[in-house]
Structure formats: structure tokens, C-alpha cells
Amino acid sequence: MKTTAPLQIGNLLKTIAFLFFGLLILWALINYLMLRQVYLHWVLLVFNLLLATALGWRFYKGNYHTTFSYDQDGFQIQRGDSRLSARWRDYSRVSLVHLGLGEFAVRLYKDGDDFLQIPVSSLKLDPSEFRFQAMEFVKGQEKGPDLGALSPRR
Amino acid sequence: MKIRQYLLKLEDDLMTGGGRWVADFTESFRELPLGDTNFDMVILGNTRPRGFLLSRFFAWVALPNYPVACFAYSDDPDLKRLSSSLKAIAEYREKEEMPWAWLVIVNEGPFSPRAQALVERNDSKEIGIALVDLASQEITASKSYIGRRMGRLAKRFK
Numbered sequence: 001m002k003t004t005a006p007l008q009i010g011n012l013l014k015t016i017a018f019l020f021f022g023l024l025i026l027w028a029l030i031n032y033l034m035l036r037q038v039y040l041h042w043v044l045l046v047f048n049l050l051l052a053t054a055l056g057w058r059f060y061k062g063n064y065h066t067t068f069s070y071d072q073d074g075f076q077i078q079r080g081d082s083r084l085s086a087r088w089r090d091y092s093r094v095s096l097v098h099l100g101l102g103e104f105a106v107r108l109y110k111d112g113d114d115f116l117q118i119p120v121s122s123l124k125l126d127p128s129e130f131r132f133q134a135m136e137f138v139k140g141q142e143k144g145p146d147l148g149a150l151s152p153r154r
Numbered sequence: 155m156k157i158r159q160y161l162l163k164l165e166d167d168l169m170t171g172g173g174r175w176v177a178d179f180t181e182s183f184r185e186l187p188l189g190d191t192n193f194d195m196v197i198l199g200n201t202r203p204r205g206f207l208l209s210r211f212f213a214w215v216a217l218p219n220y221p222v223a224c225f226a227y228s229d230d231p232d233l234k235r236l237s238s239s240l241k242a243i244a245e246y247r248e249k250e251e252m253p254w255a256w257l258v259i260v261n262e263g264p265f266s267p268r269a270q271a272l273v274e275r276n277d278s279k280e281i282g283i284a285l286v287d288l289a290s291q292e293i294t295a296s297k298s299y300i301g302r303r304m305g306r307l308a309k310r311f312k
Contacts, residue, residue, distance in 0.1 A: 096182045098169040100204060107181070128162060135184060 001076075005067035006124040008060075015064070016056035023048050068123050072137055077118060086116065088137035096131045106131050108138070155288050155311060157228045157260050161195050163310040164258065168197050168224055172307055177222045178203035188225075189242025191235055194260070195226040221250050224304075226258040233259070233269040243281060254279065256304045260286045270294045276301065284308045 027048070028038045063080040070076070074087035091108040097117070099105055104127035109115045118134075120127045168179040179199035186196045202219040204210065225243055227235065236259070243255055259265075265285050273283050273294050282300030286293055286308050295305030 093183065093186075096165075098180050102170060128165075131184070 001069045001071045003067065003069040004123050004125060005065070006122075008064055008066070008122055011064040012056065012060045015060050016052050019056050019059070020049060020052035023052055066119060066122055068118065068125075070137075072140065075118075084116070088134070088140070091116070091138050094131060094135045094138055096127055106134055108134065157194070157262060157288065160260055160286065160288055160310065161226060161228075164224075164226070164308065165195060165197060167307065167310050168199075173199075173224075174203070176303065176307070177201045179222075179224065188246060189238065191227060191239040191242050193225050193227050193239070195224075197224045199223070221252050222254060222256075223247075223250075223252060224256040224258065226260060228260040229262075230259055231261050231263060231269065232266045233272060236269075236272075240281065247280065254300050255281055256300065257281055257283045258286060258304065258308055259283070260288065262288045264290065264292075265294065 024045075027044070028040075031038045061080070065080060067078045068075065072088070074085065076083065076085045078084075086108075088108075091110055093109040095107045095109070097105045097107050099119075099121075103119075103121040105117045105119050105121070106127065107115045107117050118130075120130050165182050167173055169182065173179050177199040178201070179197045181199075182195060182197045183193075184195055186193050188196070199222050200219065201222060202213050202217045205213050223243075223246070225239070227239060230236070239257065243257060246252070247255055264287050270285065273285055273296050276283055276296035277298050278296065279298050279300070281296075282298055282302075282304040283296045284293055284301065284304040285295075288311075291309075291311045293305050293308050295301045295308070
């Protein structure tokens with residue numbers, strides 16, 4: 001099974017920055033309410049940064065970090081604490097979706113409009129190549145195409 | 155240039171390049187059977203882009219909101235499959251309440267003069283057709299506005 005689990009720097013930095021400024025505002029508020037002044041020192045900022053990094057890492061691992069493993073029979077995707085395993089033959093159609101800002105995902109459709117989305121850009125996979133590979137996997141074990149269920153997403 | 159390579163460029167241009175000035179093309183299907191025709195590529199979109207904050211508000215206020223699509227198939231120099239594909243597209247458009255769609259027919263060689271004349275005469279406002287000859291890099295488009303627009307967008311040879 002091939003496995004990919006790249007670090008999503010954007011999401012990690014976003015989480016750390018959000019926590020850093022959140023903790024800073026919380027500290028300032030507590031200071032002001034208790035002492036009527038805001039105490040700031042570079043040691044405090046470094047401690048805040050270390051705390052935000054540690055908490056941010058935990059939050060990132062629990063919510064954003066994505067691990068994707070696959071072979072020709074099936075795949076397993078884990079995002080944060082939630083995990084899903086499926087077989088390619090459970091799906092009948094594959095599409096490539098542009099999520100905006102150059103980010104792509106591959107959608108696997110079951111019969112009807114029910115689909116699962118694999119965030120290929122976040123996983124550092126080539127979106128178009130992976131789409132063709134997924135099509136081969138699905139086609140290799142296809143039950144038969146669903147002719148009438150194509151519907152645009154609005 | 156091969157058909158597969160050309161379709162990749164066209165897909166990329168519609169989803170992330172010049173096509174975004176016309177509509178927000180977001181989802182692309184390959185080898186999709188629809189009616190009696192097996193389309194090499196079908197890209198679905200909407201005239202109202204999603205955007206973020208100000209651009210989203212502007213799109214909501216100023217832009218129309220309806221689905222559009224670009225269908226493509228290949229290897230039909232005499233347009234023998236044109237009628238069945240137009241029928242499939244018309245049914246799909248009706249089902250999805252789609253005011254217009256594009257049809258791109260790609261070939262690694264010239265189209266017959268009859269096929270070119272047929273497309274050039276087409277002035278349908280609902281479907282814009284473009285014939286793409288990859289060997290000579292020539293494009294024949296229908297004369298309606300959306301046809302001419304597709305003709306310009308289909309020039310993706312480099």
C-alpha cells in the first residue's frame with residue numbers, strides 16, 4: 001500500500017497563529033481586569049509562542065493532518081481523528097474538482113449524488129494523474145456506469 | 155499534440171485559467187457516458203463564482219446564477235456522432251435548466267468540408283460548437299456568440 005501524509009504547513013501555521021494571538025488577547029484581558037494594566041515582556045511572548053506551537057501541533061494532528069493509503073483494491077483516509085476505509089469497487093464515477101486557489105480534490109461517487117472527497121492537493125499528489133489512476137481502479141472493478149446521475153454542484 | 159494532452163490543457167484552462175472569465179468551472183468528469191454518446195470530458199460549472207467576502211458579495215449582487223457545461227469528444231471527422239451527442243446534451247440541459255453549453259470536438263486531423271460548413275452555419279444560442287483539428291491547429295466555431303467565445307478558448311495548443 002502506498003501511503004502519503006505530508007505536513008500541511010498552511011493549516012499548521014494558521015492554527016499556531018490563531019492560538020498565539022488568542023492567548024495574547026486572553027493574557028491582556030486577564031491582566032487588565034486584575035491589575036488595570038497590561039504586562040508584556042519578551043520572555044512572556046516566547047513562552048506564549050512555545051505554548052501556541054505545542055497546542056497548535058496537537059490541534060493540527062487532531063483535526064487537519066491527513067494520511068492517505070491506497071492500493072489497487074482500496075484505500076484508507078484519516079483526517080485528524082476520523083478514519084475511513086473503502087474499496088474502489090464501492091464507487092462508480094470519479095471526478096476532479098477545483099476547490100479554488102489552485103487546490104484540487106478527487107471525488108468518488110457512489111450511485112446517485114453521494115460522494116467522498118479526497119483532498120489530493122493537500123496530500124501533495126498530482127491531481128490529474130491521481131484522478132486517472134482512481135478511474136482505472138474504479139473501472140477495473142466496476143459494476144456498470146450510472147448514466148443518468150450526473151448533476152452539477154451548485 | 156495528442157488528444158489526451160489537448161484535453162488536459164483545455165481542462166486546466168477552463169478550471170483555473172481563461173475559462174473563469176466566463177464561468178466558474180469546478181468539476182471535470184472523464185470518459186462519461188451520457189445518452190448514446192461517450193464523452194471524453196465533461197466540465198461542469200456555474201456563472202456565479204464562489205469567491206470570498208467582497209468578491210462573493212459582488213458575485214451575489216451582480217452575476218447571474220445558472221449552471222453551464224463544456225462537453226468534449228474526439229475522433230469524429232465526419233460528425234457522425236454529432237446528432238446523438240446534441241440530443242444527449244439537450245436532454246441534460248433541460249434536466250439541469252442549463253441555458254447554454256459548449257461542445258468541443260477534437261480530431262488529430264482535418265474535419266470533412268461538410269462537417270466544417272455544418273458547424274459554421276450553426277447559430278444556436280444554446281450550444282456553442284468548436285471543431286479542433288490538432289494536426290493543423292485550426293479551429294472552426296459556430297457563429298453564435300458562445301460559439302465564437304469557445305473558438306477563442308479552445309486555442310490551447312502550447
